[in-house]
Amino acid sequence: xxxxxxxxxxxxxxxxxxxxxxxxxxxxxxxxxxxxxxxxxxxxxxxxxxxxxxxxxxxxxxxxxxxxxxxxxxxxxxxxxxxxxxxxxxxxxxxxxxxxxxxxxxxxxxxxxxxxxxxxxxxxxxxxxxxxxxxxxxxxxxxxxxxxxxxxxxxxxxxxxxxxxxxxxxxxxxxxxxxxxxxxxxxxxxxxxxxxxxxxxxxxxxxxxxxxxxxxxxxxxx
Amino acid sequence: xxxxxxxxxxxxxxxxxxxxxxxxxxxxxxxxxxxxxxxxxxxxxxxxxxxxxxxxxxxxxxxxxxxxxxxxxxxxxxxxxxxxxxxxxxxxxxxxxxxxxxxxxxxxxxxxxxxxxxxxxxxxxxxxxxxxxxxxxxxxxxxxxxxxxxxxxxxxxxxxxxxxxxxxxxxxxxxxxxxxxxxxxxxxxxxxxxxxxxxxxxxxxxxxxxxxxxxxxxxxxxxxxxxxxxxxxxxxxxxxxxxxxxxxxxxxxxxxxxxxxxxxxxxxxxxxxxxxxxxxxxxxxxxxxxxxxxxxxxxxxxxxxxxxxxxxxxxxxxxxxxxxxxxxxxxxxxxxxxxxxxxxxxxxxxxxxxxxxxxxxxxxxxxxxxxxxxxxxxxxxxxxxxxxxxxxxxxxxxxxxxxxxxxxxxxxxxxxxxxxxxxxxxxxxxxxxxxxxxxxxxxxxxxxxxxxxxxxxxxxxxxxxxxxxxxxxxxxxxxxxxxxxxxxxxxxxxxxxxxxxxx
Numbered sequence: 001x002x003x004x005x006x007x008x009x010x011x012x013x014x015x016x017x018x019x020x021x022x023x024x025x026x027x028x029x030x031x032x033x034x035x036x037x038x039x040x041x042x043x044x045x046x047x048x049x050x051x052x053x054x055x056x057x058x059x060x061x062x063x064x065x066x067x068x069x070x071x072x073x074x075x076x077x078x079x080x081x082x083x084x085x086x087x088x089x090x091x092x093x094x095x096x097x098x099x100x101x102x103x104x105x106x107x108x109x110x111x112x113x114x115x116x117x118x119x120x121x122x123x124x125x126x127x128x129x130x131x132x133x134x135x136x137x138x139x140x141x142x143x144x145x146x147x148x149x150x151x152x153x154x155x156x157x158x159x160x161x162x163x164x165x166x167x168x169x170x171x172x173x174x175x176x177x178x179x180x181x182x183x184x185x186x187x188x189x190x191x192x193x194x195x196x197x198x199x200x201x202x203x204x205x206x207x208x209x210x211x212x213x214x215x216x217x218x219x220x221x222x
Numbered sequence: 223x224x225x226x227x228x229x230x231x232x233x234x235x236x237x238x239x240x241x242x243x244x245x246x247x248x249x250x251x252x253x254x255x256x257x258x259x260x261x262x263x264x265x266x267x268x269x270x271x272x273x274x275x276x277x278x279x280x281x282x283x284x285x286x287x288x289x290x291x292x293x294x295x296x297x298x299x300x301x302x303x304x305x306x307x308x309x310x311x312x313x314x315x316x317x318x319x320x321x322x323x324x325x326x327x328x329x330x331x332x333x334x335x336x337x338x339x340x341x342x343x344x345x346x347x348x349x350x351x352x353x354x355x356x357x358x359x360x361x362x363x364x365x366x367x368x369x370x371x372x373x374x375x376x377x378x379x380x381x382x383x384x385x386x387x388x389x390x391x392x393x394x395x396x397x398x399x400x401x402x403x404x405x406x407x408x409x410x411x412x413x414x415x416x417x418x419x420x421x422x423x424x425x426x427x428x429x430x431x432x433x434x435x436x437x438x439x440x441x442x443x444x445x446x447x448x449x450x451x452x453x454x455x456x457x458x459x460x461x462x463x464x465x466x467x468x469x470x471x472x473x474x475x476x477x478x479x480x481x482x483x484x485x486x487x488x489x490x491x492x493x494x495x496x497x498x499x500x501x502x503x504x505x506x507x508x509x510x511x512x513x514x515x516x517x518x519x520x521x522x523x524x525x526x527x528x529x530x531x532x533x534x535x536x537x538x539x540x541x542x543x544x545x546x547x548x549x550x551x552x553x554x555x556x557x558x559x560x561x562x563x564x565x566x567x568x569x570x571x572x573x574x575x576x577x578x579x580x581x582x583x584x585x586x587x588x589x590x591x592x593x594x595x596x597x598x599x600x601x602x603x604x605x606x607x608x609x610x611x612x613x614x615x616x617x618x619x620x621x622x623x624x625x626x627x628x629x630x631x632x633x634x635x636x637x638x639x640x641x642x643x644x645x646x647x648x649x650x651x652x653x654x655x656x657x658x659x660x661x662x663x664x665x666x667x668x669x670x671x672x673x674x675x676x677x678x679x680x681x682x683x684x685x686x687x688x689x690x691x692x693x694x695x696x697x698x699x700x701x702x703x704x705x706x707x708x709x710x711x712x713x714x715x716x717x718x719x720x721x722x723x724x725x
Contacts, residue, residue, distance in 0.1 A: 001358065001359075004357065004358050004361055005358060008354065008357070008358065015263070018262060018263070019259040019260050019262060019263065020259060021262075023261070023262070023523065023535075024531070025531070025533070026530050026531040026532070026533060026579075026581070027530075027531075028576075029530075029574070029576045030576060031576040031577065034577075036577070046576045046577050047577075047578075047579040049600075049601035050600050050601040068596070068610070068654075069600075069610065069634045069635075070634045071634075137572050137573055137575060138572065138586050138587070138589075139586070139587070139588055139589030139661065139690060140588075140589020140590055140591070140660065140661070140662075141589075145575070145577070146575075147575035147576065147577030147578045148577045
């Protein structure tokens with residue numbers, strides 16, 4: 001009887017212990033390709049924020065992250081394609097320029113700001129931009145990883161590829177530039193004068209391919 | 223009854239009672255946090271249909287046992303202690319069964335739920351005091367008493383009969399529904415979606431009342447929901463009212479403190495806020511009518527294989543059969559001033575996005591072309607936030623934390639302009655535009671709170687042609703849930719409300 005009582009107590013204690021063991025919380029899963037980068041250049045964990053850039057391990061570039069704060073990075077601003085020589089200046093809509101906006105304005109302002117510690121921001125190549133296209137996870141979301149690329153509209157985004165003959169419906173405008181449309185996940189050639197969105201990209205300096213990556217393990221979740 | 227027959231009944235009862243308790247505890251855990259330590263011992267997934275199955279089996283075992291006992295009672299030699307303890311079992315088992323059926327049939331649901339829970343704990347005590355004491359007294363010899371020595375065809379017949387009868391009964395009753403007659407109105411009859419329900423046509427509609435249970439903050443966790451329905455050639459109208467003693471619009475307000483702005487919360491970090499939240503109401507529509515949400519309810523902290531854990535341990539909504547269920551989600555702050563309910567759906571579990579801390583499985587919004595509410599923080603942490611925008615005028619702020627902060631009546635946050643004193647409350651909800659556009663805006667809705675009661679009017683086209691909506695027609699099944707300033711802890715009911723159109 002004593003033995004059975006002892007075993008009963010042991011089983012009961014074990015059951016209570018199992019119940020009281022702290023349960024694992026949902027685990028952070030790192031993205032295979034993208035990493036959030038803060039305005040200061042600090043590497044963030046997937047559930048941290050706010051972030052100003054995304055490190056793209058596939059293309060080894062940083063992408064500008066759009067905002068809704070009416071800054072130069074606001075996702076609602078549109079730009080005509082212009083590189084200072086070719087294209088059409090000041091045909092987009094934004095609040096931060098005295099005149100209207102073009103792609104050169106955003107590049108100039110972003111480099112001056114030193115977004116994420118870099119000042120070599122540029123328009124992405126069509127290949128770079130197109131590599132972001134992926135099927136959305138939810139209805140009516142843009143064709144992009146919208147957990148990293150926030151405030152992306154279902155519209156056209158300019159690439160640097162230009163001097164291309166326009167399709168017949170735009171032929172009267174002469175040449176144009178390639179844009180990637182994140183509503184359909186397809187490339188189009190558009191007239192320079194079109195007001196399209198922009199997501200800038202910056203090459204990571206070879207001396208610092210992964211900014212502050214060594215700090216990754218020390219950052220807390222919040 | 224001979225000893226071997228008794229042993230067969232005894233074994234069946236052990237299996238069924240334990241199964242019923244395990245599934246029942248998992249269901250109870252949705253609304254009773256104090257049970258969460260035993261979560262690790264409980265099964266996960268679609269528990270209601272299993273619980274119903276065990277409930278049916280218990281009832282059949284009781285009935286068969288009583289039938290046998292009346293014709294040839296089983297005589298056993300027991301100690302006085304066990305004779306007394308057995309009365310606990312004799313009392314609790316019928317109580318569990320009767321209260322369970324009352325909950326299933328939505329009769330006296332709130333009282334029956336309390337009785338059901340008390341009876342379960344009585345049964346738990348009985349199991350310990352009965353079986354444990356036998357084991358202490360007799361050790362391994364219990365097994366020789368517990369297991370049958372010879373099994374006849376009659377015994378197999380009893381066991382198989384109860385199993386087959388249970389499965390057949392579950393199959394027959396799992397689709398049992400309440401019926402809601404939808405009154406036909408003329409196409410010219412005007413129904414204003416204003417949350418008043420004062421049009422003459424509503425007086426002529428036949429109401430149905432369902433007691434919904436298991437929600438947070440309501441009195442005893444329950445509230446009775448009354449539903450009326452009208453339909454013209456193109457649209458269906460619903461007038462829904464439920465008791466809620468308080469109008470709650472204090473939705474995650476931002477509080478200015480010594481260290482900056484903080485979100486006032488009580489559970490929001492785990493996506494289970496129960497204090498600083500708006501009142502809400504949800505309507506689910508499905509072509510199927512299986513009890514407890516037509517197979518969309520998956521209980522537990524990781525109920526779906528290869529999908530992440532949830533933060534609150536309660537479960538997920540998702541449809542694993544690939545069919546879409548429609549979900550209208552009216553929110554007293556976020557959508558009421560849009561005169562809309564958020565048109566959502568429950569579909570297959572979505573892929574897990576590594577950049578998002580919250581995973582909602584199959585529960586997702588329909589698509590929208592534009593328009594949205596957004597939260598008024600740049601990034602949420604429980605330690606503090608920076609607001610996205612501040613009101614354009616200081617005078618707006620004190621009265622506005624209970625409502626929406628308009629985008630164009632506010633300016634982007636600027637630390638140099640943040641002179642608000644400690645204790646200031648700021649709205650957490652911003653409207654980027656005054657309504658959704660597109661698929662997500664299919665359901666027009668307006669709720670009004672008066673004298674301890676919400677009244678909600680909803681209208682939607684019978685068929686929106688959207689792949690994320692369910693058509694409103696005869697046979698469409700509906701479930702309703704009320705939220706009393708809680709994020710996910712809503713009330714619920716077992717049987718669906720089946721719509722009956724006369725068009």
